[in-house]
Structure formats: structure tokens, C-alpha cells
Amino acid sequence: MIAGVPTEFTPPGPDSFDLPPIIDGVDWFTKPVLVSALTVVVIVWFYWAASRKSAIVPSRLQFAGELGYNFVRNSMARDAIGSAEYMKYVPYLCGLFYFILLNNVAATIPLVQFPTFSHIGWAYVAAIMTWVIYNAVGIKKHGLWGYFKHQTMPPGVPGWLLPLMIPIEFISNILVRPISLSLRLFANMFAGHILLLVFVLGGEYLVFETGNIALAGVGVVTWLMGLAIAGLELFVQCIQAYIFVVLTAQYIGSAIAEDH
Amino acid sequence: MTALDITGNIAVLGYGLAAIGPGVGVGLIFAAVINGTARQPEAQSKLQSIAWIGFGVTEVLAIIGIALAFVFRS
Numbered sequence: 657m658i659a660g661v662p663t664e665f666t667p668p669g670p671d672s673f674d675l676p677p678i679i680d681g682v683d684w685f686t687k688p689v690l691v692s693a694l695t696v697v698v699i700v701w702f703y704w705a706a707s708r709k710s711a712i713v714p715s716r717l718q719f720a721g722e723l724g725y726n727f728v729r730n731s732m733a734r735d736a737i738g739s740a741e742y743m744k745y746v747p748y749l750c751g752l753f754y755f756i757l758l759n760n761v762a763a764t765i766p767l768v769q770f771p772t773f774s775h776i777g778w779a780y781v782a783a784i785m786t787w788v789i790y791n792a793v794g795i796k797k798h799g800l801w802g803y804f805k806h807q808t809m810p811p812g813v814p815g816w817l818l819p820l821m822i823p824i825e826f827i828s829n830i831l832v833r834p835i836s837l838s839l840r841l842f843a844n845m846f847a848g849h850i851l852l853l854v855f856v857l858g859g860e861y862l863v864f865e866t867g868n869i870a871l872a873g874v875g876v877v878t879w880l881m882g883l884a885i886a887g888l889e890l891f892v893q894c895i896q897a898y899i900f901v902v903l904t905a906q907y908i909g910s911a912i913a914e915d916h
Numbered sequence: 917m918t919a920l921d922i923t924g925n926i927a928v929l930g931y932g933l934a935a936i937g938p939g940v941g942v943g944l945i946f947a948a949v950i951n952g953t954a955r956q957p958e959a960q961s962k963l964q965s966i967a968w969i970g971f972g973v974t975e976v977l978a979i980i981g982i983a984l985a986f987v988f989r990s
Contacts, residue, residue, distance in 0.1 A: 670986065731965065836976045843979040899972035906969065 665861045668853035673774055673846070688772040695758040695772075699751070728753050728901065736905035737912070745908055748789065752782065753901040756841070760893035763849060764886060771845035771893070776838065779845075783838035786904045791830070794911030807911070829910075837903060844896045848889040855882030927985040934981030941974040 675686045706721025714722065728750040733742040756773065763771035773779050794803045808825040809818065855878055862875030949967045953960045 735965065836980070839983055840972060840976045840979050843982050847982060895968065895971075899968055902965070902969055903972060 665858070665865070668850055668857055672850070672853055675770070687768075687770050688775055688778065691762050691768055691770065692755075692759055692772050692778070695755060695762065698758060699754045724754070725750060732898075732902050732905045736902065737909040741912060742905075745789075745905070749901050749905055752786075752904065753897055756782065756900055757894065757897035760845060760897055761890070763845065763893060764890045771849055773841050774845040774849050776842045776846075779838035779842040782841070782900070783834040786837060786907065787834040790904070790907040790911045793908060797912045803911070806913075833907060837900065841896055841900050844892055848885075848892055851885055852882060852889065855879070855885055925985075925989055927988045930988075931981045931985035934984075935978045938974050938978035938981075941977070942971055945970045945974060 675688075677683050677685050678687065678690060679685055703721055703725075706717045709715065710718060725746075729742075729746050732753070733746045733749050736742075737745060759772040759778075762768045763774075773782075791803075794806065797803070798806050804826075807829045808822045810821065810825065813821050859875040859878035859882060862878060863872045866872070866875075945967055949963050952963045
């Protein structure tokens with residue numbers, strides 16, 4: 657937009673998420689790719705450094721690492737999967753949680769400010785991994801036929817209801833779960849980012865493009881509102897990472913649960 | 917006085933309608949948590965972790981709405 661010339665306000669849309677590649681000519685290397693690679697480096701470094709010199713009296717770093725690990729292990733994995741078999745899944749859940757958390761929170765960090773998971777492909781991959789894992793462990797535990805019986809026939813349902821229950825349970829437990837898991841994460845990040853864009857770009861338009869002092873005042877209020885929305889978004893980003901991993905643990909737990 | 921010219925997409929109105937139900941649902945979940953915590957403060961952490969799962973499951977209805985609003989945009 658050229659300053660001084662009143663221009664039409666173009667609201668942000670899905671096009672705002674198509675970022676140019678960082679290096680010209682390398683089309684796949686965009687900001688989300690860089691950010692997610694950096695978060696992997698940070699997570700690996702943090703847990704490596706925290707566990708390198710483990711001692712009975714922990715250093716500060718080790719204490720922080722144990723705090724982060726214990727949070728996933730105790731409040732997500734053990735509660736949802738059960739104390740008999742949960743340790744197998746803790747590495748996946750822990751890695752997944754901190755990967756999603758850091759990628760989400762990156763949307764609030766200045767200069768990054770782009771949620772990786774607002775591109776749906778990332779969310780699809782995370783959800784498909786979860787889907788493959790919980791189905792695989794369920795089939796391994798109950799056998800193929802036993803697993804489908806376990807997932808589609810809730811105990812205590814009268815026989816004449818089964819023709820109705822089996823399709824519903826199959827759709828909700830096998831087909832819809834990965835879709836809802838990925839859509840929830842994607843849409844929260846997408847909607848949050850677009851909301852921020854609306855407030856910030858709208859404020860910018862009102863302050864600089866309209867040339868009207870009253871509207872400029874409104875624009876400043878819009879920016880303050882955007883700041884408040886950013887705070888809300890930080891909360892939503894943490895909650896979404898938590899929900900994704902808690903549901904993953906829940907799905908694994910329900911897949912390997914014994915029939916009652 | 918000219919007629920007000922509203923442009924845009926009706927799918928957004930549909931999303932607004934679709935968000936009513938999940939909004940009420942999420943409100944009910946946290947109302948129940950507040951009630952439960954008031955009656956039994958020591959159960960708070962347990963109630964909260966259940967509430968977040970319920971919140972996630974309810975919220976996905978609104979999320980499906982926003983996805984469909986973009987799908988049926990054209």
C-alpha cells in the first residue's frame with residue numbers, strides 16, 4: 657500500500673499463510689520448516705543437557721528437565737494409559753508434547769510469530785502418527801478381529817442395538833479421531849493467527865491509511881485489543897498442545913484396555 | 917439514503933450459528949467444574965484434567981464448523 661493514498665482494506669485470509677521461501681529457489685524451505693527444525697534442536701539439546709550429568713542431588717537444569725518429563729509422564733501418560741503399561745509410550749508422548757508446545761508458542765515469540773501447525777499438513781502428520789500407533793498397539797494386543805470387536809462393541813449393549821452401534825462406534829473411534837485431532841490443532845492455530853492479523857493489520861489501516869484522527873484513535877484501541885488477544889492465544893497454544901497429547905494418551909489407553 | 921451494501925460470504929454466518937452449540941457446551945463443562953470445585957476443593961486438579969478433555973471434544977464441533985466455512989466458501 658502507498659502511504660497517503662486511501663486504499664481499500666484487504667482483510668487477511670488463507671493467502672496470508674503462504675510464506676515465501678527463505679532462500680530463493682528452494683521452495684520447500686519456508687518459515688515453518690525452519691522453526692520446526694529449530695524446535696527439535698532445542699528440545700534435544702535441553703533434554704540431553706538436563707540428563708547428561710544426572711545426580712541424586714539434581715542441578716537446576718536437571719531439575720527443570722525432570723519437571724518437564726514428569727509432567728507428561730504422570731499427569732498425561734499414567735493417568736490415561738494405566739500404571740501397568742504406560743512407560744512404553746512416554747517417550748512418544750513427551751516428544752510430541754514438547755514439539756507441539758514449542759511450535760505453538762513460537763507463534764507468540766517475536767520475529768518468529770508463525771504457528772507451524774497453521775499449515776494443516778503438519779497437523780495431519782502428527783495425527784496420523786497417533787492413529788497408526790494406537791491402532792497398532794490395539795491390534796497387537798487384541799488381534800485384528802478382537803480389536804475391532806473391542807472398539808466397536810461397547811460392553812453391555814443389547815443385541816438389537818448392535819447394527820446401529822457398530823457403524824457409529826467404528827466411524828467415531830477409527831475414522832473421525834485422526835480428523836478431529838488434526839483439525840482441532842490446525843484450526844485453533846489458524847484461527848488464532850488470523851484473529852491477530854485482523855487486529856494488527858486493521859489497526860495499521862485505521863491509523864496510517866485512513867488519514868482521519870478519530871479513526872486513528874480507534875486503531876490504537878484495536879492494537880491494544882490485539883495485545884490482549886495475543887495473551888489469550890498464548891494460553892490457547894499451551895492448552896492445544898496439552899489436549900492433543902492427552903487425547904493421544906487416552907486413545908492409546910482405550911485401545912489397549914481390557915474388556916470389562 | 918442508499919441501501920447498505922453488504923458483501924462477503926454467507927458461510928461465515930453459518931459458522932456463527934454452528935458455534936452457538938459448542939459455546940454453550942464449553943460453558944456447561946466449566947460451570948460443572950466450578951460447581952464441583954466449590955463443593956469439593958481438593959478434587960480441583962482431577963476435575964480440571966477431565967474438563968480439558970471434555971473441552972477438547974466439545975470444541976471440535978466449532979472447529980469443524982470453521983473448517984467447513986472455508987470448504988464451502990466458493
